[in-house]
Structures are given as structure tokens and as C-alpha cells.
Amino acid sequence: IPIFLVNTNIAKTAVPVALLSEATEELAKFFVAPIVLDQLMTFGRKTAPCTYCSLHSIGAISEEQNLQYSTLLCGLLNKHLGISPLIYMNFFEMVVQNLAWDKTMFKVFIEAYHAKK
Numbered sequence: 001i002p003i004f005l006v007n008t009n010i011a012k013t014a015v016p017v018a019l020l021s022e023a024t025e026e027l028a029k030f031f032v033a034p035i036v037l038d039q040l041m042t043f044g045r046k047t048a049p050c051t052y053c054s055l056h057s058i059g060a061i062s063e064e065q066n067l068q069y070s071t072l073l074c075g076l077l078n079k080h081l082g083i084s085p086l087i088y089m090n091f092f093e094m095v096v097q098n099l100a101w102d103k104t105m106f107k108v109f110i111e112a113y114h115a116k117k
Contacts, residue, residue: 004073008051009041010081019080026072030060043086050086051077058110061093 004027008015015037043050055061055069070089078084099106 003056005054006037006051007041007053008037008049008081008083009047010049012037016080019076023073023076026076046086048086049081049083051083052088054090054092056092056094058094058096061091066091
């Protein structure tokens with residue numbers, strides 16, 4: 001399950017719902033991803049609008065794809081929150097054997113999905 005985490009010093013009350021809906025819509029073109037926003041941070045001792053993000057996924061992390069994600073997500077953060085250039089983003093390839101969901105290992109869902117194809 002992919003997850004997009006956004007830590008920013010923009011107040012939660014100032015984050016438009018449109019950011020969440022647009023990011024979800026755009027990321028759904030690649031995969032389904034929950035989006036989590038948090039706050040309170042500095043970037044290089046600056047208190048200007050900034051963010052630290054991470055995108056976690058199974059099998060969808062590569063240099064080529066990460067450039068697409070970075071372009072898309074940094075564009076959305078700039079458009080909706082006015083953050084630029086203080087955006088730092090990490091990409092994490094998750095190992096399916098290390099994930100669980102609702103008392104079941106996520107690997108079971110992946111195997112069932114591939115068995116239906």
C-alpha cells in the first residue's frame with residue numbers, strides 16, 4: 001500500500017482540501033495512496049514554508065518514476081501551499097513481507113491479486 005506523508009510547517013487550517021483531493025486523484029493514476037499531513041518544522045534554520053515528504057510503495061519506486069512523482073507532488077505543494085524550493089522528498093521501496101493489514105500479512109493480498117490476473 002503506497003503512502004504519501006507530508007510534514008510541513010503550514011498550519012493545518014491553511015491546508016486546502018483541494019490539495020488532498022488533487023494529490024489523491026493524481027497519485028491514483030499510479031496507485032492508491034493515503035495522504036498524511038503534519039506540521040511544525042524548520043528547514044535549514046528557516047521558518048519559511050517548507051516540507052519534508054516521503055512516498056512509500058511496493059514495486060513502484062525507481063529513478064524514472066521518482067522523477068515523475070517529484071515533479072507532480074512538488075508542483076501540487078507549490079500550487080496549494082506556496083512551498084518552493086524548500087521541499088525535501090524521500091522515496092521508499094517497501095518489502096511486502098514486512099507489511100500487515102487487518103491481521104493479515106499484505107503479501108496474501110498481493111498474491112491473491114496476481115492469481116486473479
